Amino acid sequence: MEWLQELQGIVGEPNVKTSRAQLAAYSYDATAGFQSAPDAVVSPASTEEIAEIMKLCGRFKKPLVPRGSGTNLAAGTVPTQGGIVLLFNRMNKILELDMANLCVTVQPGVITADLATFVESNGLFYPPDPSSMKISTIGGNVSENSGGLRGLKYGVTKDYVMALTAVLPNGQTIQTGGKLAKDVAGYDLKSLLVGAEGTLGVVTEITLKLIPLPRTQKTGIAYFTSLEAAGATVSEIIAAKIIPATLEFMDRGTMDAVEQFMNLGLPEDAEAMLLMEQDGDEDAVERDVNQMIALARANGATLTAVARSTEEAQRLKAGRRAALSALSRKRPTTILEDATVPRSELAKMVRAIEQIAKRNQVEIHTFGHAGDGNLHPTCLTDSRDLEEMARVEQAFAEIFEAAIDLGGTITGEHGVGEMKSPYLEWKIGPQGIELMKVLKQAIDPDNICNPGKLFAKSTKPRVVLHYG
């Protein structure tokens, strides 16, 4: 095949995989229910090689699907229309740490946690911390605009991207941004590429802003016998003008699963848990954590604790950290969603999820980032049971509808991918879809870059929710 020979010519034969086993390995990501084999898997070594691959894809009309570590939860990295999967395993270097301008320049294949550890060893801090960070790549984080636990206080990936090099669908390479706190030279191309899920080009080099590492951090925890009490505590923390570093939530079902898994001795009567962390200067951290715990108690928290050491903090955090693993053990298929609402609507949203699960007779438990309203309703199911899966799909449609009704969004940090594309219009309206299609068509007229993602063949009809 001509295209394959050319591809081998660009990157060298050992860097193109086409065996059945290898194609199968890249036929899925972390999303249940999506699988499709690519025609080839390629590992380029440079921006220049990626530009050549892009031109080749343009000539042969081959889809190009960039992939980090495949932790995507919306089928964003499944090559659903075949084509070439682009890996960054040979572009995984930290290129420069600039201590004078507090930034780091990396290739896309660097593992997020490795970057975090590296900059922390230099007294600096890269705050975005998606739960997949031990596996995920920075390139994937940039393409998905990944969030994490620290979103409320520190923002998300896009807030740290200072400069990008990217290869466009026309084969041209652009540099956008710079080591600059301020730059208004034309349209914000950088923000357009961040979170575009690889549909507008391939990001090949990234400069990330760093900040000084906080001097100290402190962890507290509170258990509540009602969801509403936990929700009120979240609201009152914000009203007290405290912006915690993290403010994490687990519901009853998630805690049950964690307790079965880990025997941490979580209180049996708790309906909700809040894990609170603050970082910064010692006095302020002490004051904020104490005040958050006091607000929890005033709202009827039955049990509270503040960690007095790093080890104690690790113990308090262990339950929340294990939430997804603990839930995943219970049924063959786990579907983790990320409907997000204004933080004032947290308790309402969790209640809505409970009712939706009950009505559709599916098992959904919720944990997530209470501080920024980013919830992870997690469905435990079995993808082989088509009848149950239909109910699961209906339940998630209702969850997205509820999030939109409350002023929220269908995805806070996972992306749209192919899985959520039939719901995108619910959030951004037909005018928003039209504008996004105009952009995609203008930049990628042949639909080479990650086709089938973001834009659905048809939008799902909206569901009507029956509250109360």
Added chain:
Amino acid sequence: MEWLQELQGIVGEPNVKTSRAQLAAYSYDATAGFQSAPDAVVSPASTEEIAEIMKLCGRFKKPLVPRGSGTNLAAGTVPTQGGIVLLFNRMNKILELDMANLCVTVQPGVITADLATFVESNGLFYPPDPSSMKISTIGGNVSENSGGLRGLKYGVTKDYVMALTAVLPNGQTIQTGGKLAKDVAGYDLKSLLVGAEGTLGVVTEITLKLIPLPRTQKTGIAYFTSLEAAGATVSEIIAAKIIPATLEFMDRGTMDAVEQFMNLGLPEDAEAMLLMEQDGDEDAVERDVNQMIALARANGATLTAVARSTEEAQRLKAGRRAALSALSRKRPTTILEDATVPRSELAKMVRAIEQIAKRNQVEIHTFGHAGDGNLHPTCLTDSRDLEEMARVEQAFAEIFEAAIDLGGTITGEHGVGEMKSPYLEWKIGPQGIELMKVLKQAIDPDNICNPGKLFAKSTKPRVVLHYG
């Protein structure tokens, strides 16, 4: 004229101005050397009226030029191709302060300083503080992605825009974003519109993120007998992991002008001044300001002071505040630029500006935001002297070239407008220009929205600098 009658029909006759005097009043902004009268000036009252005006402009191929208070410094709000100037004087309301989600929703015509005062009276903080904030509108700030003194620590306007309503060139209205800390539902349309200088549509409603008001702030000042000592101090402040709220700079020439204007008793031997502010919790603020002053002294600062009261702080800040007014008094025409470099290159850039001014025999003094590398080389000249103006233009071309050479940008916070459009390619390259043109053409195929801005008929040839 049919279009005029229709326009009057949309907004009511009293809200359309067409007298010669009125058209003359909107024929220029704060940029020297640009003037062109519009065909009409219109004051709509709602998003719906703006959508109707946009459709009218589309049918009659009339340029539509949105304008806040006309403080633009790059001719971004001059109707250089005629058409309709769109004012927001009837859309100037603060619509909602949401204390639970820490955000405020406003119409574009709200004056920036009024918004800041309003939210501060509620214990909240809107950090972006462009120098024009007493006159400028939030809508103008959003369209220009305005910066200010607090850019390094707090970011710029785009970092605070949570949601926008905008009317697109096709007459459709979109809502993008939400009261959400996390939202990855499709392309970041919000960031595309922020800083687009009105060339992709008209922003008609804005939701801005707020943060808790810092508990305290403290101001220090240091004078240096060499520019390099001031530059080294800036670098060492950052290297010490201090991120000051503001870190302002004035050169010798600016201080001379301020002293002539105000008789503050500034030291006569000083080559450079740094004004340092920190805000936050009391202990941390105290520590940071003391450490910054200590670093200044270690670098040979000849005079330092720390304000012990708000009044003293005001006195220390008075000189920097008066910089532009003091300089403007000296010659008939003042041209204020905003070349920006990585902060590590500050001293090099100021030296380059000095040499460029000397070589071209023009008077340029520099002040600006040292913390984020955003300098304001300010040329004192006379726009009636064409021979001198040619030298001024050459000097600024060389300044832009120097900024680019040092990894910087042609504009940190003022925008490109029409004035800097011939230099945009220097920053973003021909591929960047091509991509921006593709976006503009796709969204505004008839070039209705603020035509002639961003994209120049031709790019200036790059100049070659002779250093040393």
